[in-house]
Amino acid sequence: xxxxxxxxxxxxxxxxxxxxxxxxxxxxxxxxxxxxxxxxxxxxxxxxxxxxxxxxxxxxxxxxxxxxxxxxxxxxxxxxxxxxxxxxxxxxxxxxxxxxxxxxxxxxxxxxxxxxxxxxxxxxxxxxxxxxxxxxxxxxxxxxxxxxxxxxxxxxxxxxxxxxxxxxxxxxxxxxxxxxxxxxxxxxxxxxxxxxxxxxxxxxxxxxxxxxxxxxxxxxxxxxxxxxxxxxxxxxxxxxxxxxxxxxxxxxxxxxxxxxxxxxxxxxxxxxxxxxxxxxxxxxxxxxxxxxxxxxxxxxxxxxxxxxxxxxxxxxxxxxxxxxxxxxxxxxxxxxxxxxxxxxxxxxxxxxxxxxxxxxxxxxxxxxxxxxxxxxxxxxxxxxxxxxxxxxxxxxxxxxxxxxxxxxxxxxxxxxxxxxxxxxxxxxxxxxxxxxxxxxxxxxxxxxxxxxxxxxxxxxxxxxxxxxxxxxxxxxxxxxxxxxxxxxxxxxxxxxxxxxxxxxxxxxxxxxxxxxxxxxxxxxxxxxxxxxxxxxxxxxxxxxxx
Amino acid sequence: xxxxxxxxxxxxxxxxxxxxxxxxxxxxxxxxxxxxxxxxxxxxxxxxxxxxxxxxxxxxxxxxxxxxxxxxxxxxxxxxxxxxxxxxxxxxxxxxxxxxxxxxxxxxxxxxxxxxxxxxxxxxxxxxxxxxxxxxxxxxxxxxxxxxxxxxxxxxxxxxxxxxxxxxxxxxxxxxxxxxxxxxxxxxxxxxxxxxxxxxxxxxxxxxxxxxxxxxxxxxxxxxxxxxxxxxxxxxxxxxxxxxxxxxxxxxxxxxxxxxxxxxxxx
Numbered sequence: 001x002x003x004x005x006x007x008x009x010x011x012x013x014x015x016x017x018x019x020x021x022x023x024x025x026x027x028x029x030x031x032x033x034x035x036x037x038x039x040x041x042x043x044x045x046x047x048x049x050x051x052x053x054x055x056x057x058x059x060x061x062x063x064x065x066x067x068x069x070x071x072x073x074x075x076x077x078x079x080x081x082x083x084x085x086x087x088x089x090x091x092x093x094x095x096x097x098x099x100x101x102x103x104x105x106x107x108x109x110x111x112x113x114x115x116x117x118x119x120x121x122x123x124x125x126x127x128x129x130x131x132x133x134x135x136x137x138x139x140x141x142x143x144x145x146x147x148x149x150x151x152x153x154x155x156x157x158x159x160x161x162x163x164x165x166x167x168x169x170x171x172x173x174x175x176x177x178x179x180x181x182x183x184x185x186x187x188x189x190x191x192x193x194x195x196x197x198x199x200x201x202x203x204x205x206x207x208x209x210x211x212x213x214x215x216x217x218x219x220x221x222x223x224x225x226x227x228x229x230x231x232x233x234x235x236x237x238x239x240x241x242x243x244x245x246x247x248x249x250x251x252x253x254x255x256x257x258x259x260x261x262x263x264x265x266x267x268x269x270x271x272x273x274x275x276x277x278x279x280x281x282x283x284x285x286x287x288x289x290x291x292x293x294x295x296x297x298x299x300x301x302x303x304x305x306x307x308x309x310x311x312x313x314x315x316x317x318x319x320x321x322x323x324x325x326x327x328x329x330x331x332x333x334x335x336x337x338x339x340x341x342x343x344x345x346x347x348x349x350x351x352x353x354x355x356x357x358x359x360x361x362x363x364x365x366x367x368x369x370x371x372x373x374x375x376x377x378x379x380x381x382x383x384x385x386x387x388x389x390x391x392x393x394x395x396x397x398x399x400x401x402x403x404x405x406x407x408x409x410x411x412x413x414x415x416x417x418x419x420x421x422x423x424x425x426x427x428x429x430x431x432x433x434x435x436x437x438x439x440x441x442x443x444x445x446x447x448x449x450x451x452x453x454x455x456x457x458x459x460x461x462x463x464x465x466x467x468x469x470x471x472x473x474x475x476x477x478x479x480x481x482x483x484x485x486x487x488x489x490x491x492x493x494x495x496x497x498x499x500x501x502x503x504x505x506x507x508x509x510x511x512x513x514x515x516x517x518x519x520x521x522x523x524x525x526x527x528x529x530x531x532x533x534x535x536x537x538x539x540x541x542x543x544x545x546x
Numbered sequence: 547x548x549x550x551x552x553x554x555x556x557x558x559x560x561x562x563x564x565x566x567x568x569x570x571x572x573x574x575x576x577x578x579x580x581x582x583x584x585x586x587x588x589x590x591x592x593x594x595x596x597x598x599x600x601x602x603x604x605x606x607x608x609x610x611x612x613x614x615x616x617x618x619x620x621x622x623x624x625x626x627x628x629x630x631x632x633x634x635x636x637x638x639x640x641x642x643x644x645x646x647x648x649x650x651x652x653x654x655x656x657x658x659x660x661x662x663x664x665x666x667x668x669x670x671x672x673x674x675x676x677x678x679x680x681x682x683x684x685x686x687x688x689x690x691x692x693x694x695x696x697x698x699x700x701x702x703x704x705x706x707x708x709x710x711x712x713x714x715x716x717x718x719x720x721x722x723x724x725x726x727x728x729x730x731x732x733x734x735x736x737x738x739x740x741x742x743x744x745x746x747x748x749x750x751x752x753x754x755x756x757x758x759x760x761x762x763x764x765x766x767x768x769x770x771x772x773x774x775x776x777x778x779x780x781x782x783x784x785x786x787x788x789x790x791x792x793x794x795x796x797x798x799x800x801x802x803x804x805x806x807x808x809x810x811x812x813x
Contacts, residue, residue, distance in 0.1 A: 034805035070776075072695040072769055089776065100777060107793035108801065115798065158703065158712065159785065252808055259804045267797055272777025273789050278713045278770070280703050288707040288785075289717025289725065295790025387787040389718035398653065398722035 023246030028229035032123075034256060035116035036137075040215065041260040042109035046147075049102040050204065056092050058084040059200030061156065061193040070277050078156070078281030081196045085155040085276055100268035106148050107273075108264060110296040113141050121342070121372050123359035125228045127352070131343040133221040138340045140214050143207055145296050150203035152274075152294050156196055159274070161282025162291045165190060166301070173325030191284065228359040231470035233463045237357045292386055302385030303328030306407050331410075335378060349497045351477050363432070364471040366425035367501045373421040374414035381410035422504065429506035432468045435460060436509045437517040459518075469508045476502045569758070572685070576741075576752040596672045600665075604673025607666055611647050620677050625651075632742065633680020634671035639738035641667045643731070645745075653722035654745055681741045688761040689733040691768040698762030699770075705750065706763070713783035714767055719746055729771060733764045 010016045027033070060080040066073050068083065069090040088095035117137065120126055126134035149167075153160045168190045172178045187194030226240050235241045243249055279288065293301050304325070311323035338345075346368065347353065362369040384391070385406045392399040439459035447453050460468070477498035481487050609618060615626030622628030626648075629636075640646040644658040660667070675682065703712055709725035711717045716727035723746050728736065740760050743749035755763070781788040 029809045029811070031802070031806040031809045034809060035802075038801055038805065072699045072766055075696050076700065096777060104793065104797065107790060108797050111794055111798045112801070115802075158707075256805070256808060259808070260801060263797065263800050263804070267792075270778045271792065272775055272780050274786075275713070275775070275777050275780070275783070277776065278783065280699060280712065283703070286703040286707055288703070288712040289709055290711045290715065290785040290787070292786045294786045295793065298786075298790065390784060390787050392718040392722070393716060393724045396722070399718050399720055 019246075022223075023244060023250075025223065025245045025249075026240045026242045027227050027245065027249045028235075028240055028242035030230060032119045033227060035112055035119055037253060037256055038260055039109055039112040039116055041257045042105050042112055042264070043211065043215065044257070045105040045261055045264060046102060046109060047208065049098045049105065050208075052098050053088060053095075053102060054204060056084060056088045056095065057081070057154070057200075059154065059197045061191075061196050066281075073277060073280065076281060079196065081154060081156040082276070082281045085157070089277065097265075097268060100271075100273050101264055103151075103273045104268045104271075105264045106151060107294060107296075108260075110141070110144050110148055113137075113144055114296075117141065117339075118372070118376070122362040122369055123228065123230075124356065124365060124368065125359055126343040127356040128347065129355055130221070130225055130228075131347070133218060133225065134343050135340060136214055136218050136221065140211060140218065142336075143211050143214070147203060147207045147211065148294055148296055150199040150207065152297075153199050154196060154203060155274070155276050156282050157274075157276040158279040158282055158286060158288060159276070159291060161191065161284070162287050163293050163297075164195065165284070166293075166304070170300075170304075170325055170329065173322040173329070175319065175321060175326075191282070226357065228357055230359050230361065231467055233466045235358065237355065240357075290390060295383070298386035299379055299382040300328070300332055302382040302388075302406075303331050305385045305388055305403065306382065306410055308407070331382070335375065338375070346501075349494065349501050350474060351494075351498065352474070358470070360471065363425040363428040366422045366429070366504065369425050370418040370422035374418040377413040377417040378410060381406050381413055385410075426504060426506060433506060433509055436465055436468050437513065471508055473507050474502045474505070573752060573756060576681075576757055596676060600669045600672045601676045602673075603666075604669035604671070604676075607662075607670050608673050612670070615648070620674065629674055630678045631680045632674060634675040634683050635681040635738040636742040636744070637671040637674045638667055638683055639735055639742060639744055641670060642738075643735055654724065657726060681738075684734060684737040684741070684760075685757075688757045689737060689764065690761065691733070691765045693758065693762035693765035695762070695766045695769045698759075698764070698766030701755065701759055702763050702766055705755065709747075711783070711785070713770060713780070715783040728767055733768065736760075736764050736767065 006016075058080040062080045063077050064080050064083050066076050066078055066083045066086060068074070068086050070086055073086065085099075088099055090096070120134065120137070149163070153164050168182055168186065171182045171185065174181065182190065185195070185198070186192040187198075227242075229235050229240055229242065232241070243252075245253075292298065307324045307327050309324075311327060312320060312325075313323065314320050360368075362372075385403065388399055388402045388406065391397065391402050439457040442456050442458045444456045445453055446456055477495050479487055479491055479495040482491075608616075612629075615623055616629050617623050617626075620629040622630075640655075641662060642660055644660040645655040648655050649658065662670075671683070674680075702710075702714075706714075709717050709719065710728055711725075714728035717725050719725060725747070731739075737760055739747060740750040740755060740763070741752075750760070775783075781792055
């Protein structure tokens with residue numbers, strides 16, 4: 001029966017060749033390689049539950065009187081959007097559960113995207129040939145935040161209305177064009193009667209369509225480039241070691257979908273999210289304590305909270321320059337643009353135009369890892385600042401102190417984090433070197449015939465050693481004159497940056513060093529020599545795999 | 547707090563004319579007493595029947611527990627404000643919720659277990675009210691949860707939520723001060739807080755929120771407190787911060803743990 005069906009389909013589509021090709025595709029095994037897939041499944045869950053919600057949601061700001069089941073709002077005037085969201089929550093069978101699944105899945109969607117981005121960043125999986133896929137992923141992250149924010153605004157409750165008001169303020173803070181853009185977006189003065197309908201179109205039509213298209217493109221690139229893998233025995237830049245899609249990875253993917261769905265449904269069934277019945281319909285006058293955006297927009301809210309007071313000024317007695325709004329926008333934009341272009345920036349600094357299919361262990365590229373951690377601290381300071389009020393109440397601090405600490409963290413934190421991370425990476429590399437050269441300390445003390453005591457080290461096996469020595473060793477770029485014999489000033493900058501990137505580094509252990517280390521076990525004196533070789537900043541001979 | 551069941555909202559205008567007159571009279575009494583308390587103009591004693599015995603007991607308790615900071619005759623010292631004109635409602639709130647006597651100075655007096663018996667609190671309230679008039683204890687009728695919850699919730703959002711959070715979960719103020727959570731606060735104490743404006747809270751006089759408005763607010767708060775949350779565990783009703791933290795730690799934590807399991811090699 002199955003055979004008949006499959007040959008019926010194959011005779012009409014010739015799909016078997018494609019299935020054979022895809023089925024034999026090999027994926028390497030590592031938990032962190034599943035994060036992008038988790039994001040994909042979250043997106044699927046959001047699409048399915050979102051479709052259900054569209055059956056009942058009315059994207060209209062027409063005023064209606066709520067007559068649904070929730071007593072404390074009964075008889076209140078509100079927009080049709082708010083009333084229909086309340087109906088979904090209280091009067092549509094299963095509506096509240098689906099709403100909560102949709103919202104929790106959205107929070108996890110963006111969280112898994114960012115964790116996936118962090119994984120790609122710290123393992124250097126954005127390097128050639130995957131730079132474009134990094135940019136596609138970056139755009140999807142921005143779109144996902146757009147999806148999240150438009151969705152957060154749709155119920156037209158007090159919380160989302162306040163969020164929109166902040167966005168309105170941000171837009172109006174842009175010099176010259178801000179007011180015009182705001183009027184265009186809201187169809188007049190905030191809040192108007194247009195915005196919910198417009199956001200709805202973006203939320204269910206434009207943004208999902210773009211996301212689906214980009215997800216497809218992202219996956220095509222993934223198949224074309226093949227997946228990166230961590231170094232290990234038998235793994236080279238030219239192969240992929242792992243399991244084929246059929247039967248192993250196909251099953252794992254299906255399983256992952258159900259597991260992600262299960263976790264989200266369990267959370268949604270047990271924990272309330274966005275209880276709009278507490279917030280009530282939007283009214284421009286009240287603002288609740290604890291008004292925050294969903295976590296992924298938190299960094300923008302936090303940036304606004306971190307601006308010191310009094311930065312706005314009036315230019316030529318005519319134009320108010322709202323630096324209190326522009327400074328956060330600039331701070332965020334710098335970070336976002338840096339994330340987007342990082343692969344190209346790093347490629348220019350390192351001058352490395354080779355293809356890379358082996359993922360870096362983060363410690364083996366200390367500067368990149370340190371830059372990444374610094375970026376996380378910068379983002380984190382803004383993100384945490386969005387909850388400054390709750391930190392103050394829950395940790396019994398004054399809000400001013402929380403803000404000042406976070407202002408310090410925003411400016412100085414990235415530098416401190418950069419320095420500490422780089423040192424930790426170098427120390428871990430030294431430890432790896434030490435392990436490769438001497439093996440583990442066994443704790444067994446042996447007395448030699450001559451009376452000398454030595455501790456016997458247990459050498460690593462070859463598989464483990466390979467993992468520790470198989471990485472690229474870079475050297476800073478030299479400033480070279482171009483064809484006309486001139487030294488471009490840009491080249492000087494580049495060489496300077498390259499020195500910064502690669503100056504402090506630990507070279508991987510070479511075969512020669514390894515051989516010497518093994519010979520030296522009879523005499524204790526070689527110990528000191530080896531330690532000296534392992535010191536930092538040693539260029540060492542060109543690296544070869546043992 | 548008679549029955550947890552809510553009766554359909556009572557519309558104004560359906561009362562008998564006598565009730566309206568009575569309400570107006572009560573409103574006038576409260577407005578008058580509130581005005582007397584906060585404009586420091588003596589406008590008549592609001593204390594009902596207070597026994598001399600209770601006042602004397604209150605005076606002793608006051609001298610032992612409060613006078614160090616507030617002065618032997620309520621005049622106030624450098625450590626504490628004068629209590630002339632604060633009224634019985636203020637004493638009942640501050641001592642009844644354990645905020646006074648103060649354990650130590652700080653940005654704000656925190657709520658703590660009340661160490662006095664009901665009679666002791668009453669006695670101190672009687673004493674303070676006997677020295678000079680001020681807002682009295684609220685009348686039972688306005689402490690019932692039979693008001694209009696819809697109206698009360700709206701009034702709460704407009705007047706209270708900016709500090710106390712829409713769900714009454716509390717919020718931060720400046721310099722380490724805060725608006726406390728209203729969960730578990732009795733109807734009487736909520737009413738007294740609105741009338742007397744303790745610590746950083748503004749006074750919501752009867753001209754601002756009528757006694758009926760206050761009752762509606764109490765009704766809405768008690769409805770929120772006593773009705774099970776429709777969506778499941780509320781995570782402290784703190785809004786998106788709690789939700790985001792939960793999504794990252796427990797949601798993504800669980801999912802990452804499961805991906806580790808999926809990709810683990812069978813040994």
